[in-house]
Amino acid sequence: MSIPLSSPGAAYLECTRCGRSYETERLWRVSPCCSLPLYARYDLDRIRPLFRPADLRGRRPDLWRYAEVLPVRRPDRRLTLGEGFTPLVEAPRLADALGLERVWIKDEGQNPTGSFKARGLAMAVARAWELGASDVALPSAGNAGSAAAAYAAAAGLAAHVVVPADTPRAIIEEIRGLGAELELIDGLITDAAARVAAGVEAHGWFDLSTLKEPYRVEGKKTMGYELFEQLGGRLPDVIVYPTGGGTGLVGMWKAFDEMERLGWIGSERPRMISVQAAGCAPVVRAWEAGAETAEPWTNAATYASGLRVPRAIGDFLILRAIRESRGAAIAVDDDAMRAAARLVGRTTGIYAAPEGAATAAAIPDLLRRGLLRPDEEVVLFNTGSGIKYVGV
Numbered sequence: 001m002s003i004p005l006s007s008p009g010a011a012y013l014e015c016t017r018c019g020r021s022y023e024t025e026r027l028w029r030v031s032p033c034c035s036l037p038l039y040a041r042y043d044l045d046r047i048r049p050l051f052r053p054a055d056l057r058g059r060r061p062d063l064w065r066y067a068e069v070l071p072v073r074r075p076d077r078r079l080t081l082g083e084g085f086t087p088l089v090e091a092p093r094l095a096d097a098l099g100l101e102r103v104w105i106k107d108e109g110q111n112p113t114g115s116f117k118a119r120g121l122a123m124a125v126a127r128a129w130e131l132g133a134s135d136v137a138l139p140s141a142g143n144a145g146s147a148a149a150a151y152a153a154a155a156g157l158a159a160h161v162v163v164p165a166d167t168p169r170a171i172i173e174e175i176r177g178l179g180a181e182l183e184l185i186d187g188l189i190t191d192a193a194a195r196v197a198a199g200v201e202a203h204g205w206f207d208l209s210t211l212k213e214p215y216r217v218e219g220k221k222t223m224g225y226e227l228f229e230q231l232g233g234r235l236p237d238v239i240v241y242p243t244g245g246g247t248g249l250v251g252m253w254k255a256f257d258e259m260e261r262l263g264w265i266g267s268e269r270p271r272m273i274s275v276q277a278a279g280c281a282p283v284v285r286a287w288e289a290g291a292e293t294a295e296p297w298t299n300a301a302t303y304a305s306g307l308r309v310p311r312a313i314g315d316f317l318i319l320r321a322i323r324e325s326r327g328a329a330i331a332v333d334d335d336a337m338r339a340a341a342r343l344v345g346r347t348t349g350i351y352a353a354p355e356g357a358a359t360a361a362a363i364p365d366l367l368r369r370g371l372l373r374p375d376e377e378v379v380l381f382n383t384g385s386g387i388k389y390v391g392v
Contacts, residue, residue: 109385123219139192224255356382
């Protein structure tokens with residue numbers, strides 16, 4: 001079996017706005033210079049001759065197969081519940097129904113705790129554990145809360161999670177069952193974030209909020225590496241991705257840059273298409289307006305709790321990836337998501353969460369508006385299991 005090199009970890013952390021560098025061996029949140037997300041950067045020139053696609057053969061099928069470009073240094077801190085290397089399922093009947101030639105679904109619902117959030121929280125909790133945190137905290141629209149609870153439990157850390165009171169009941173019970181201290185609030189994830197910030201200030205918890213620490217995005221970027229492997233050493237023409245906080249989309253965009261610098265790919269990139277709910281679409285509005293950042297969305301409303309994010313701290317990174325890839329941003333309503341979930345289910349056997357179904361719901365309008373061609377190879381991301389929404 002091929003064994004990953006002992007991970008060197010990140011060489012430094014970099015402010016995503018101004019590029020200022022910071023050392024890695026302490027707990028950071030956002031950059032002190034610009035109060036914006038930090039990215040982990042690696043010595044890719046050194047890693048390049050030692051980390052090639054052929055070296056992945058025989059490695060364990062989880063996200064730690066990419067240890068050379070992940071931030072956790074100590075092997076005994078690489079938390080795992082089996083996350084990553086989720087199936088990439090070809091969907092010819094769904095393609096026919098949508099008027100496309102070739103469609104794949106990356107089924108993130110098969111991760112631990114039933115969503116792609118397992119990737120980011122495995123990495124963030126592992127790194128916080130490695131750097132000495134004892135308590136972690138998180139505001140969540142749902143699935144991130146259960147993932148944080150699971151990985152904190154696996155590491156023996158205390159987890160403090162705040163979610164809106166109308167979060168799907170299955171997710172609430174999951175968070176409780178995994179041992180986290182859970183608070184329900186009347187409001188949105190932005191209100192939950194304010195409660196977490198108060199707890200961080202009062203009790204010294206480490207805040208795992210989306211893109212307010214450097215490592216959740218590192219777990220999410222592994223989806224980009226997996227696509228390359230699962231498609232036989234190439235990338236698709238188009239990625240259609242449901243976007244709330246946006247870490248998955250920007251994480252894959254970061255992965256593609258790393259892969260080029262490692263010599264795995266050239267300058268080609270998939271076109272990145274962001275899908276949001278019509279009742280909460282700040283990125284879509286900003287993209288249509290040509291803005292570099294997204295104004296907060298007022299009165300956010302959608303049954304897809306993962307898309308009910310009125311403001312993303314990484315808005316400029318999401319918009320940058322969309323524009324640099326010549327992609328697009330589009331909104332779909334809740335009725336379209338429900339119909340698309342049924343379509344995906346009966347044509348593929350995948351029980352998609354509404355966030356994942358939103359990607360299929362977006363296809364007709366993308367074709368109609370000329371934002372997608374029927375002959376392009378498309379990967380849709382189902383970011384979670386529909387089982388979480390039973391009864392909603």
